Amino acid sequence: MAAAHEIPKVLGQLPSAVVTKHLSRGIQTGDEAPPTATLLKSAVQKDETDARWRVGPVRDLLVEAMERFDERPATADGWLAPRLHATLRMSRSEAADDEMWNHLAFIVAPDYVVWRHKNAGLVQSARFTGPHYTQAFSRLWWAAELFRNSDDYRPVELACTVQDVLNTTMRLDIIDHRPTAQAVLRVLRNLITEDTPRLGDQVNALSSAINAAGSTLVYDVLAPDAPIDDEATIEWITDSQIMAPVLWEILPDGPSDGRVPETSIETLASMFGQMLADAPKRKRSRHSSNENIDTV
Structure with a gap:
């Protein structure tokens, strides 16, 4: 980790090319720290007067997560994701x-990336700079x-x-x-309730099935969503x-932008449950099927 005085007070922007240039194997193994002073010369700092970009609350969360989930880093995701989202309040854009x-x-937090994503002695580069479903922090925010249902983050914990x-x-x-999204979690909750083995294989089979069916079925017609209250999101960000x-002990509240209609969730959950029953499951090894193992 960078020395405390080297960590900036607010978040900024760092080009991916700069990360790639300085990302050495030593950093990926955790044996070296990124050259913070050099990196800051290539970074553009966000507005210091905007409280949501302050680094302090984020660092506090990450330190707590590393201490709280020290023995099982993958289990930190469900605790951290909603709290990171509620701390870094921003629009999707x-x-x-x-x-x-x-x-x-x-x-700001290369130590967390190494702690959470070091696998077989190395952290993949995409955990530092990568797509939203892979990058260490972007994946949690998204x-x-x-997966939240309006201001309710409980579905995120389940996901x-x-x-x-x-x-x-x-x-x-x-x-x-x-x-x-909510229907997928409803099926997952049912699988957990029924003590279904190899949940990872079930989730992958379900994902493949609904993605394939999505080319012929229009989910937003079969199960319409309620209008989203954009003003509520703006107010949440302003707050x-x-x-x-x-x-740390109580889930925060997300933006109250409107609940997903229960009838739409049930319609799709019933359909997805049948799709899963008919879908082939690719069995993986016991190790790779472990729900708390971070697979890529």
Whole structure:
């Protein structure tokens, strides 16, 4: 980790090319720290007067996560995702800025990336700079954004119990349809209730089935979503100027932008359950099927 005085007070933007240039094997193994002073010369700092970009609350969350889940890093996702989302309050267009996530992963918290994603002695480069479903922090923010039900983050906790939801399901374009996302979690909850083995294989089979069917079935027609209250999201973001740090023992509240219609969730959940029953399951090894193993 960079020395405390080297960590900037606010987030910024760091080009992916800069990360790639300085990402050595020593950094990927955790034996070396990124050259923070050099990197900051290539970074563009965000507005210091905007409270939501302050690094302190994010660092506090990450340190707590590393201490709380020290023995099982993958289990930190369900705790951290909603709290990171509620701390970094922003629009989807702002969250699509890869350079901001680069800055967080490579300058502010490379220690967390190594702790969470070191696998077989090495962290893949995509955990530092990569697509939204792979990059260490972007994947958590988007998991919370895509799987929350209005201000309720409990579905996010459920989504993070099986790594394949983040590694596979979150890659699908159809998951942007809120009833589809909630229906997938409804099927997952049923599988867990029924003590179904190899949940990762089940999730992958379901993801493949609904993605294939999505080319012929129009989910937003079969299960329409309610109008989203964009004003509520704007208000939620604005409140970040006066909000206290999120609590560690209680889930925060997301933006109250409208609940997903229960009838739409049930319609798709029933359909997806049948798709899963008919879908072939590719069996993996016991190790790779472990729900808390971070597979890519």
